[in-house]
Structures are given as C-alpha cells and as structure tokens.
Amino acid sequence: MPSETTQGATKAPKAHVIVVDDEPALRRSLARVLLAEGFDVMTAEDGAAALTLLSTARAVDVVLLDVMMPGPSGMEVLARIKEQHPEVEVVMMTAFGDIDTAVAAVRQGAYNFLTKPFGPTETVALALMQAAEHKRLVDRTRLLEQRLVEHERFGELIGRSSRMQDVYRIALGAAPTTSTVLILGENGTGKELVARAIHQHSLRSDRPLRAINCGAIPETLVETELFGSMRGAFTGAQDRPGLFELADKGTVFLDEIGDLPLSAQAKLLRALAEGEIKRVGATEPKTVDVRVIAATNVDLKERIASGRFREDLYYRLAVIPVHLPPLRQRKEDIPLLAYHFLHKYARRSGRDIKRIGVEALRLLREQPWPGNVRQLENAIEHAVVMTRGDSILPSDLPFGRDEAPAEEDGAPGDTRAFWGDTLSELPFTQAKEKAAFAFERAYVERLLKRTSNNVSEAARQAGMDRSNFRRLMKKVRATSDDGAGDDDEG
Structure with a gap:
C-alpha cells in the first residue's frame, strides 16, 4: 500500500510525481526537495505500492524509481509501468558506478537515470522537470497528430x-x-x-x-x-x-x-x-x-x-x-522543390524563367539523387544558368544530355546498358545492380569532365561531401582499364 501522500500548497504544481524508495529518510528528503520546487509529490515504499498508486491516483507524469528494492525489482516495476501506463515517464535511481544497469533501464523505456549518492538537490528536480516536459511533448504530439x-x-x-x-x-x-x-x-x-x-x-x-x-x-x-x-x-x-x-x-x-x-x-x-x-x-x-x-x-x-x-x-x-x-523516398516532393529552387535562382540571376518542361520534370523524378535535396538544388541552379528560354528543358539539366564517351556495349560506363538488350537478358537483381553501377560511373565521369577533374567542384555540384565523392570516384574507377587514379585537384 502507498506509505505517504503529500501535496505542495505554496506553488502551482509543475508535475505529478511518485517517489519510490524503500528508505523512509530518503523518501522524505526527496519529497521535501520536490515540494519546494513546486511538484505535486506522492511517495511509495516499494514497487507494488507504486503500481497501486498509478492505478488509483489522478494523472501521474513521472515516477522516480529506485533499482534495488524488496519485492519486485525496479527493473520489473519499470517493465510493468511501460506496459500498463506507457504515457508515464520513469527516472531510475541507481548506485554509483552501476552504469550498465542504468543504460539497460533506458533501453527498456526509462527516460533518464540518477546515480546515488546525489549531487546538488537541484539535479534531481531538474531531471524530473525534463522528464515531465518530455511527457508534455509526447502528449502535445498526440494532439498534433489528430489535428x-x-x-x-x-x-x-x-x-x-x-x-x-x-x-x-x-x-x-x-x-x-x-x-x-x-x-x-x-x-x-x-x-x-x-x-x-x-x-x-x-x-x-x-x-x-x-x-x-x-x-x-x-x-x-x-x-x-x-x-x-x-x-x-x-x-x-x-x-x-x-x-x-x-x-x-x-x-x-x-x-x-x-x-x-x-x-x-x-x-x-x-x-x-x-x-x-x-x-x-x-x-x-x-x-x-x-x-x-x-x-x-x-x-x-x-x-x-x-x-x-x-x-x-x-x-x-x-x-x-x-x-x-532521403529524396529518393519522397519523390512526390521533387516538383515542389524544383520550382522552389527555380524561383530562387531565377530571381537571384535576374532571369525570367517561368516553368520546368514536362520532360525535364520527368527526368528529375527519375534520378536516384545520391546527394539528395542539395544535389537537386545544384541541378536546378545549373539549369537556370544553361537555359536560353523561359522554360527548363532536359538538355539544360546536368544529366540531360549524353556526354559520356562511347564504350563497349554493356561496359560499366555505357549508358545504353541501362535499357539495352544486355540488361534485359540478366536476372532482375543483377540487372538492377549493373544499371546502378553504370549510372554512378557515367555520372562521375561526366561531372569530372565538366569540372576539368576538379574533385572539390565536382563534389559541390553533386551535393556531396568531398570525402564521400572521392569514395564514389574510387568505387567506379576500381574496374577501369585506364589506370585512372585519385585526382587531388581542388
């Protein structure tokens, strides 16, 4: 049964808290500190008493729970609370140095942990305020989901x-x-x-x-x-x-x-x-x-x-x-993003470019976008510079024209391999991998050609970190016969 119940009378309560510990002196000390901070405090002498309080008391925001207690252990009580009252946050108290138990508690749903002996008393109050604030956030999020x-x-x-x-x-x-x-x-x-x-x-x-x-x-x-x-x-x-x-x-x-x-x-x-x-x-x-x-x-x-x-x-x-x-998982946003970047760079450059052509939009939606939104922004900026009319056409996009040198049919850099008979004769998984590699190699080589092998500029236009672009470059050149190495320009 619950051992004690106290309520703050001098300050508006910040949150409803249950303190659970089998040491009466510590319970009373913690209650005094939390009452002084304006919490509404209830205490319980063990896990069973705490579970009873949770089932019968008004809304509880946070349970401050000791790990080591007679009867059900703190970890067992934590599991019961998260099962029966998932909306309640739990802050665990554990002996100094028992960090493994504390981390295990967080994995099982505890919001935070405190180590005994406590430091300044404000530390306890702050931990509970943060837990209560997190609960209010979760509650607010549920409301947001509804409306x-x-x-x-x-x-x-x-x-x-x-x-x-x-x-x-x-x-x-x-x-x-x-x-x-x-x-x-x-x-x-x-x-x-x-x-x-x-x-x-x-x-x-x-x-x-x-x-x-x-x-x-x-x-x-x-x-x-x-x-x-x-x-x-x-x-x-x-x-x-x-x-x-x-x-x-x-x-x-x-x-x-x-x-x-x-x-x-x-x-x-x-x-x-x-x-x-x-x-x-x-x-x-x-x-x-x-x-x-x-x-x-x-x-x-x-x-x-x-x-x-x-x-x-x-x-x-x-x-x-x-x-x-990643952008490839929200392709329905590509037209909205593309027009946003079109207006941004057309306004910046003083160009009267009004729209993106249907085929250009189709090309944009079909790209894998390894550099995500940053790469899309760079592509539209490139198109705004290149277009000579009031619409962006496929040829204005950095990948809109075939600039790659012809290679042996079916070679990794051959863009014809994307849709040619060579791929259609392969199992789907193998064909997909080969097409993806062919795209990566063709994309990298075209970009390096356009930037005169300036790796930093190529990475910028791709919307990638320089180190990530260099890794991609090494990958696609690993099977090359021309002995091309890592280029350090830029």
Missing part, C-alpha cells in the same frame, strides 16, 4: 509527402521544449534546416543559434572550440569563450556529432547532464543554459559497438530523434 493540417513547408524545409509530414509533426512538437534533438539523415537531406526551424519555433528564438561541424575541426582544437580556453592554456593565447558560452540561453547545433572525439564526448555528456562546461586550462566549471540539437549521417549505434561513440551520450542526445528521409 495537424497539411503542411508544405516548415522553416526552409519543403515537402508535402507523408514522410515529411512526420518530420514536421515531430519537429513542431519538439520546438517549444528544451529537450535535446538528434537529427538523422543522409548528406544533403536538410539536417541543418531542421535544426534552424526548430530553433525558430522555440522559446529561445530571440537568442542565437550557434552551429559547428564536429568533423571539420582538428581533434586538438575541438574542446577549445566547444568549451573555450583560458589565458596560458596555449602559448600566447588569450581567454577565449567557446561555442557553449557564446550560445548561452540559446541553441547549439552540433553537426556530424558522430565525428566528435571521445575526449570531447565526455565533456559534452557533462554539459548535457549538469549544464556545466570547463574551459581548457580552467580549474572551475561554468554554468550554461544551452539547448542542444545534434545531427549525423552515420549509424551511431554501429559506432557505439566499435567503441567510437559513448552509449550514455547517445541516449542523452536522442531524446527526440528526427529521421529525415
């Missing part, structure tokens, strides 16, 4: 496809909160646009959004860029604030978070968990109030398995995951 009208645009993102509607719904729900967001998607899908749109719709929109590409900073400078440095940390260096200090009360966007070195990951984890950073060379930490949005195009779980990314940091970052679909 969300069709959106064609969110910030600078454009699309009316069902997959983009899912992105808008999640991003709109996350925007007014302080929860950490992890944006997942291939290069060129618009991850930074999502981050900026979330910031613009947030309560921090009047404060700065500071962005940094974690993969573009030398490893020796990452911590300085993120957290700053003190005078004397480097010879002749002055005091220098880092990104987190500059973005105080605002938002930090960490692009390519998967490339962050492990040493910086540990400091980022502390910044997320405690709101504290320490400049390189400093002895005392600084408190910052920063909302973090991160993005990556790599599989972080694969990096966790190989020891290159911290699992506890992953769960701190992925509170609200946003999955951006």
